[in-house]
Amino acid sequence: MSVAVAEVKVETQVVIKNPVSKSKRWLPLTLVLAVSYGLVLANFPIDVFKDRDNYLNYVLNSDIILSINASAGLLTLFANEPLWLLLNTLMKQVFEPEQAIRFYIFMSATTFSFLFLRKDPGNIVWLVLFLFVPQIVKNYIIHLRQGVAISIFFIGWTLVGGKKRWMVMMLTPFIHASFFFVLILLVLNKFTTRLRLSGVLRISVFFVAGLLFTLSVGYLAAAVGARQANEYAFSAEGISGLGFIFWLTILFVFIFQGASFIKRYSFEVFVLIFYLCAYFFIEVSGRVFESTLFIVLLAGLTMKGWGKLAFLSSILFYSVFSYALRFDQPWLGFGV
Template sequence: MQEALISLQQGAFEDKGNRKFITIVFAFAYAAVLTSLPLMQFKDRANYLTYASASLQILQRYAQQGWVVLLTNEPLWLLANIGLRQLLPPEGVLRAVIFLPALLFSLLMLRSNPRNFIWVILFLLVPQVLKNHITHLRQGFAIALFLTGWFSRRRACRLIFFSMAPFIHSSFFFVLGLMVLTSALRCLRLAAVLRIVTFAIAGVLVALGLPWMATHIGARQFQEYTFAPGDISGLGFLFWSSILLLMLLQPKRYLRQHVFELGTIVFYLSMYLFNEISARIFENILPLVLLAGLRLGEPNRRLFLTCILAYATLTWGQRLLGPGPAF
């Protein structure tokens, strides 16, 4: 299977101009297909229509409650809806917040690793990635902005886009915290084991502190969670623990280059048994984790890709054959 994908990829990308053309065409097709899906047949679409038509009133209500409430309730998301509403009807605004982030996200992912174009396409179709442009539209918007900063070579652009992301989706406040922690650990030059322990401790502390934050900050998002693990099977924990092990078996150079991705997995696993928010935070970095897996040495790279392919297939099967909607 992997050999066939490599052969197909090499045939399509012998010419650089051909590669750019295919990348742009696929990105537009990816965004267009997602935008053309039935508008109201997916979870939370009614809420997104409310944002499209009433964001100004929502923004004014938060502003009346003070700066803390305003800044923790995603004001840039509301402003984006307000701006688009000046040009489009509510349904058009909703389609725009599907199309534009999906286009930007797919372009960034495909351009980040053209040598593994086919595998990146498969990553874009992993349900945990795809749902950010079907049901979690606000999160998909924030991920696209975050990746714009991540792949930018200009420090100012990186800081601007990183700073924008949490005001689109508040879970990125935790992502920025993990980035600060990563920078601190790199400066301290701690051993890999100590870095893992540090990220694990951070995850536990955040999990224990979330109920307090929900009580004192007043962010809308905290009202959606029970701060309990919910109905979990443990399969996700075992799967990502296995992926983490594959990465930790790499040479020290790989571990230094991907401290952030590895730390995010550890952070997610340490929060896994405490509450359901851990998955939303991890999904923000999942695209980068998948890209980091492509840089594994053999045979770990082959094992990683096999695991991701099996994981995506199993997840699609559960969604398509399950009693409820796929998304």
């Protein structure tokens, strides 16, 4: 009897002495994949993609833009992504404009993909495929400012806890303005969680919040002097509705997972409802949704059975179909 007890103790000690987590086992592969992703995207030609002239201009003239915004007042300064302008001002001192663009792409794409692949190593094949979903990869090809902000937001979301987590995430609206709304949604979601509202009531609150955003965002942008007030029409003319049907389907799949899933992933459900409420009314809602799409994808991977199968097959079909529609366009629709 004593021998058996001793054997159990020895076995227990061995397990405790040499713990090897799944994430550590996958670390070399995720690092290689992330660096490769960043390197490939950063080494594409600079002048063949949409909006690159705009980003080159930021590197060259952000100090001037920052000065103009500051002279217009603090509200205008902070509403027009001052941290992004400051980053470009610093980049100008270190890099040539094209090198700065490549640096942004490499750092943001590598950081994002590394954190993304580390979240669920057991589904690494699907995570790699998700990196090429059009609304994900475009952040490291054409919407570079948004890609930088997403990578910083993801650092806060993943690596830092408590107040420090919020401090990191609160930097992001000053890089990309969509995160003002992301943070508002986070706070509202946290508030409804503390109130312990029922699932139906929380969904109703989310729906009302989406409608209020739709009605007010244009006025808010104009009131604070945000550049988006002049750059966007705050309408969604010419939208086909296919995206609405697709993401509505994903929302239903999430809801049918039951109350426990909705409670655990309430923010992911919230951003889906928010996006769908504003889909036919304002184009900027898409930018807000794209800033949080990665956490929706991660939530979908946690489902079991038919839900996960429906989710993965839908995302795969959506991505392939999106690329097929743009197959004859330069660089699959990302080019000029």
